[in-house]
Amino acid sequence: MSDNDAMTAARTKTPEPSAAPDSRATSPAAPAPGPAGTAGMGLRERKKLKTRIAIRDATYRLIREQGYEATTVEQIAEAAEVSPSTVFRYFPTKEDIVLTDEYDPLLEEDLRARPADEPIVESLRQVLRRAVRLGPAEEPEISRLRTKLMVEVPAVRSRMLESMSVTGRMLCRVIAERTGRDAGDLEVRAFSMGLIGALTEVSAYWAEHDHQDDLGDLVDRTLDMLSTGFRA
Amino acid sequence: MSDNDAMTAARTKTPEPSAAPDSRATSPAAPAPGPAGTAGMGLRERKKLKTRIAIRDATYRLIREQGYEATTVEQIAEAAEVSPSTVFRYFPTKEDIVLTDEYDPLLEEDLRARPADEPIVESLRQVLRRAVRLGPAEEPEISRLRTKLMVEVPAVRSRMLESMSVTGRMLCRVIAERTGRDAGDLEVRAFSMGLIGALTEVSAYWAEHDHQDDLGDLVDRTLDMLSTGFRA
DNA sequence: CATGAATTGAGAGTAGCTCTCAAAAGGTGC
DNA sequence: GCACCTTTTGAGAGCTACTCTCAATTCATG
Numbered sequence: 001m002s003d004n005d006a007m008t009a010a011r012t013k014t015p016e017p018s019a020a021p022d023s024r025a026t027s028p029a030a031p032a033p034g035p036a037g038t039a040g041m042g043l044r045e046r047k048k049l050k051t052r053i054a055i056r057d058a059t060y061r062l063i064r065e066q067g068y069e070a071t072t073v074e075q076i077a078e079a080a081e082v083s084p085s086t087v088f089r090y091f092p093t094k095e096d097i098v099l100t101d102e103y104d105p106l107l108e109e110d111l112r113a114r115p116a117d118e119p120i121v122e123s124l125r126q127v128l129r130r131a132v133r134l135g136p137a138e139e140p141e142i143s144r145l146r147t148k149l150m151v152e153v154p155a156v157r158s159r160m161l162e163s164m165s166v167t168g169r170m171l172c173r174v175i176a177e178r179t180g181r182d183a184g185d186l187e188v189r190a191f192s193m194g195l196i197g198a199l200t201e202v203s204a205y206w207a208e209h210d211h212q213d214d215l216g217d218l219v220d221r222t223l224d225m226l227s228t229g230f231r232a
Numbered sequence: 233m234s235d236n237d238a239m240t241a242a243r244t245k246t247p248e249p250s251a252a253p254d255s256r257a258t259s260p261a262a263p264a265p266g267p268a269g270t271a272g273m274g275l276r277e278r279k280k281l282k283t284r285i286a287i288r289d290a291t292y293r294l295i296r297e298q299g300y301e302a303t304t305v306e307q308i309a310e311a312a313e314v315s316p317s318t319v320f321r322y323f324p325t326k327e328d329i330v331l332t333d334e335y336d337p338l339l340e341e342d343l344r345a346r347p348a349d350e351p352i353v354e355s356l357r358q359v360l361r362r363a364v365r366l367g368p369a370e371e372p373e374i375s376r377l378r379t380k381l382m383v384e385v386p387a388v389r390s391r392m393l394e395s396m397s398v399t400g401r402m403l404c405r406v407i408a409e410r411t412g413r414d415a416g417d418l419e420v421r422a423f424s425m426g427l428i429g430a431l432t433e434v435s436a437y438w439a440e441h442d443h444q445d446d447l448g449d450l451v452d453r454t455l456d457m458l459s460t461g462f463r464a
Numbered sequence: 465c466a467t468g469a470a471t472t473g474a475g476a477g478t479a480g481c482t483c484t485c486a487a488a489a490g491g492t493g494c
Numbered sequence: 495g496c497a498c499c500t501t502t503t504g505a506g507a508g509c510t511a512c513t514c515t516c517a518a519t520t521c522a523t524g
Contacts, residue, residue, distance in 0.1 A: 044490055044501070051502095072479065083504045088481065157397075158390035165389075168433070186437050190430040190454040197429020198422040201400070205418050222422040276470070276521055283471095304510065315473045320512065 052090050054080040059097045060142060068098075068153045095159040098149055104170050107131070111174045120175055121227040124195070125220065132216045147207035164200060168193045198222055284322050286312040291329045292374060300330075300385045327391040330381055336402050339363070343406045352407055353459040356427070357452065364448045379439035396432060400424045430454055 058079035062071040073094055077084040091097045107127060114123040149156045169183075171192035176183035183189075202218050290311035294303040305326055309316040323329045339359060346355040381388045401415075403424035408415035415421075434450050 042491075047490090048502085073481085074479085084480095085482090085505080086503060089503085092481090094480070154394070158393055161390055161393040161396075162386070164393075164429075186434070186450055186453055187457045189437055190433045191457060193433035194426040194430035194458065197396075197432075198426035200429075201422045201425035202418065205421055218418055221418055225419045225423060226426065274522075279521090280471085305512085306510085316511095317474080317513090318472060321472080324512090326511070 051080070051082060051086070055082065055087055055090055056097055060145060063098070063149070064141075064145060068149060068156070093159065095156045098146060098156060099159055099163060103131075104167055107167075108170050108174060111171075112177075116178050119227065120171075120178065121195075121223050124199075125223045128199075128219050129216055132219065144207070144211050147203050147211070151204050151207045160200070164193070164196050168196045171195060195226070198226060283312070283314060283318070287314065287319055287322055288329055292377060295330070295381070296377060300381060300388065325391065327388045330378060330388055331391055331395060335363075336399055339399075340402050340406060343403075344409070348410050351459065352403075352410065353427075353455050356431075357455045360431075360451050361448055364451065376439070376443050379435050379443070383436050383439045392432070396425070396428050400428045403427060427458070430458060 055076060059071070059076050062075055062079060073084050073087050076094075076097070077087045080087070087097075091100060110127045110130070111123055114126060150160055151157070168189070169192075172183040172188050175181070175188050175192060176185070179188075181188050199219070199222065202215075202222050206213060206215055206218055287308060291303070291308050294307055294311060305316050305319055308326075308329070309319045312319070319329075323332060342359045342362070343355055346358060382392055383389065400421070401424075404415040404420050407413070407420050407424060408417070411420075413420050431451070431454065434447075434454050438445060438447055438450055
């Protein structure tokens with residue numbers, strides 16, 4: 001998912017190979033292949049990647065040390081040893097440095113790999129379970145910092161809706177393909193955003209409770225509720 | 233709802249009596265009584281109200297004339313005949329001038345008025361249906377401009393998540409009260425945000441299709457889908 | 465009408481973000 | 495290795511949203 005919801009925990013700062021600078025509003029979900037090494041790409045690309053990672057790492061570090069608002073882009077630039085303008089070339093906004101990731105394509109792939117007759121909620125459960133297990137093993141603090149920022153920093157929280165829409169559209173495509181409906185159908189769209197909304201709230205819940213619960217369990221409970229009824 | 237979703241159509245620029253300046257982050261949902269005349273309040277309050285309305289009207293007019301981004305706060309201030317600082321005293325951000333409204337309390341009231349054993353989705357349907365019918369009769373262009381801005385202007389879109397959360401929390405309270413659960417329960421929260429997410433998408437759909445569909449119908453279709461299954 | 469509180473305007477300052485332009489570095493053909 | 499073209503970068507100017515402070519004005523109240 002482009003960056004919200006429960007999946008947040010599965011995120012890593014892993015490189016994004018084809019992540020071109022200036023991936024503006026037009027392409028929020030870059031066509032980035034899965035996390036891979038820096039194998040077989042020009043010096044240029046490798047440098048870009050390094051810069052991107054440097055900026056992100058510097059940002060996380062500074063935010064952890066002094067908080068989000070206290071951290072200016074200038075500081076980030078200095079810490080990453082680039083100019084401020086370069087920072088903006090890599091990330092459209094300061095919030096995006098924290099939020100941007102490229103796991104939607106992966107998720108989409110995983111979802112499509114599930115049997116087509118499986119209820120989408122069940123597919124999501126399986127896919128998310130795996131993601132939750134695998135992801136944060138490497139860098140739990142980053143996922144936690146992220147979800148925490150989502151809850152605490154208004155600017156970050158705001159930007160999240162963007163991510164939600166992107167992920168929502170992805171879900172629309174998958175659902176449309178399975179059901180034979182159009183991805184632009186009202187029902188498909190509303191359904192997808194309903195799911196995303198619920199799952200995003202799970203992340204918020206998790207962060208608000210200081211990440212003490214098991215994220216996988218929370219997701220399970222939520223999906224159970226949604227599939228069994230969604231009524232009150 | 234604090235300002236998103238299908239309800240948008242029911243919004244009016246109607247005065248907000250107790251709308252104190254500087255209603256910052258702490259109180260997104262001002263304890264504003266329903267739309268009422270300027271009856272029985274001091275000169276001061278009336279003046280504040282007039283200022284608030286003047287700012288909002290000026291904003292809508294300017295945005296309609298030259299678009300959102302092209303409209304600066306200075307222009308708004310000038311058009312409303314106040315100083316820029318005053319604008320910020322009334323609205324924390326530029327986006328809030330467009331988005332802020334105070335109908336959550338009304339909605340909450342309406343929801344509580346429904347029979348407690350009615351499924352929440354059904355209650356919502358009734359309440360929203362009424363709101364959609366009554367609201368836009370007075371000023372349809374404003375609702376439409378709003379939903380359009382939500383879809384088209386990233387900054388506005390972003391800010392919307394704030395509204396969604398507020399409305400979501402309201403829904404949590406209502407549901408909690410009905411079911412005897414806690415308003416902070418994971419299930420209650422996820423359920424509420426799921427609903428809000430779906431309904432917000434309805435607004436987006438409506439706006440993207442140039443408001444050609446009947447909003448009431450769209451809401452109906454969505455709630456039908458959610459109550460009958462929420463499965464795909 | 466005098467005192468105190470609320471509201472406002474003016475203005476300076478910060479930071480996010482955009483844009484332009486010239487310098488530097490990577491890639492490619494000879 | 496060299497010249498040529500493209501990409502990336504840094505420097506810096508500039509805009510605007512937003513914050514904060516302080517003094518002036520306006521309203522409410524005894």
